[in-house]
Amino acid sequence: MQKSRRTARLTRIAVAVAAMSTVAVLAGCSSAPADGAAGTPGASGKKFVIGFEQPLGGQAWREMGLASLQALANSPEYKDKVELKIVRTNDNDAAQQNAAMQNLIADGVDLILFDPASSSGANAAIAQASAQGIPVIANGGPYDGSDVYVVSTDWAKAGTTGADWLVKNLGANKNVAVLEGLAGVPLNEGSMPGVIDDLKAGGANVVAQDTNGWNEATAQQAMSNILQSNPDVGGVYSFLTGGQGVPEAFKAAGIPFVPVVGGSGYNGEACELVKYGPEGLKGDMVFGQPAIYAKGLEQAVKLLEGGTIDKTQLFPPLEINNDNAATFCLPDKPANFQLGYDFPGLNIQLSDVLTYYSGN
Structure with missing residues (x-):
């Protein structure tokens, strides 16, 4: 044989x-x-x-x-x-x-x-x-x-978990900006329709959409562009990236933080919540290991x-939020060090x- x-x-x-x-x-x-x-x-x-x-x-x-x-x-x-x-x-x-x-x-x-x-x-x-x-x-x-x-x-659950969290944490301002991931990739295409449906069903008003390209720098630039024409958004949903870039865009624009969904699983997402949580940043970073x-x-x-x-x-x-961010944040590792190694x-x-x- x-x-x-x-x-x-x-x-x-x-x-x-x-x-x-x-x-x-x-x-x-x-x-x-x-x-x-x-x-x-x-x-x-x-x-x-x-x-x-x-x-x-x-x-x-x-x-x-x-x-x-x-x-x-x-x-x-x-x-x-x-x-x-x-x-x-x-x-x-x-x-x-x-x-x-x-x-x-x-x-x-x-x-x-x-x-x-x-x-x-x-x-x-x-x-x-x-x-x-x-x-x-x-x-x-x-x-x-x-x-x-x-x-x-x-991945479908990864998308809707963040969307559900966001609608529950929006204040009176229901205007939401959405950054999808990388167009054409199956997990993005299979997840984003459910995300939009959940946001709208929860009462969110999607006022701006762009892509984060699954890159924090791209997410920051896209969010900065949105804030120039929509400075009054009440929340941001960014699929599988953006937990660092989106808050930094608000910080650079001098606009108060709003609830943010990200999810790259980068060390920087956890540390961003630790750093800016006392200043009002509230986030839910949802990602696959x-x-x-x-x-x-x-x-x-x-x-x-x-x-x-x-x-x-x-x-x-996995989810990183304000409650557990300090557990995940590794101060001796760079911002783009990837978590979820186990x-x-x-x-x-x-x-x-x-x-x-x-x-x-």
């Missing part, structure tokens, strides 16, 4: 698409054979070969997710079980992601984890993997497809070991994560 599996994998390599320009990072170094043949982990030096495709590098959230993933892969529980192949592509390009996943199949991986660049752009690779008995897990965001497992934050990637790895190993996992697993977001039940230590974290 091992021989036929090896032959099948060599055949896949022969027919694979031309290798694209990506960077592969290996974690959990292995003495596994080059064909990556799976078997009982730890037996004869063999490990499960698990690929992870990352379509948008450079963001602190994703960099922390990859660091948490690698920390778990190299932990005592997993280091003898897993060889991890991380492949990066650029610009959230679905075609690049699809090709990279096909290359992972050609490399002979036992399972593919991927953070979806779109809701359907990897269908060709997924069909190929399914035909060859290789499980695929969408890890970090949603994906449409019966052949795909999903291990993700419940980057360590959802590590949760995906845990579920991948369980599946490869013959266990069963739920087809779709959606986990609630995940319930995995016990990932910050000191281990920092070995792999390439952010600030």
Whole structure:
């Protein structure tokens, strides 16, 4: 059986698409054979070969997710079980992601984890993997497809949790500014309609809309532009970013703080609430743990070991508010240091994560 599996994998390599320009990072170094043949982990030096495709590098959230993933892969529980192949592509390009996943199949991986660049752009690779008995897990965001497992934050809930908080904390002024995240990305497109519906249902009047680009500097500039024409907004909803940039825009404009929803999970969001809370800043920062990637790895190993996992697993977001901000704020870390490096039940230590974290 091992021989036929090896032959099948060599055949896949022969027919694979031309290798694209990506960077592969290996974690959990292995003495596994080059064909990556799976078997009982730890037996004869063999490990499960698990690929992870990352379509948008450079963001602190994703960099922390990859660091948490690698920390778990190299932990005592997993280091003898897993060889991890991380492949990066650029610009959230679905075609690049699809090709990279096909290359992972050609490399002979036992399972593919991927953070979806779109809701359907990897269908060709997924069909190929399914035909060859290789499980695929969408890890970090949603994906449409019966052949795909999903291990993700419940991003729709992340959106409406903040919206519900905002309408409850608005004063007499119901005028609200909304900053969406990154247009076209599935979690943004799947969440924002529900956010707008919840805000309006709660009595909010959406008077201005823009994008934060999932970047605090962009959020600050967008909010500054809005305040020039709408200085009397009574609240701000900014999807998955803005907990630093939005309050700084109010501060720079000399306008009193209003309730703010953000959610990048940056250290600066927590510290901003600690800093400006005494001056009247009230906020709710709702975000998904980057360590959802590590949760995906845990579920991948369980599946490869013959266990069963739920087809779709959606986990609630974290919230940082005025009540717990001091607990999350790390004064010795920069503002854009990403929080959420651990995940319930995995016990990932910050000191281990920092070995792999390439952010600030």
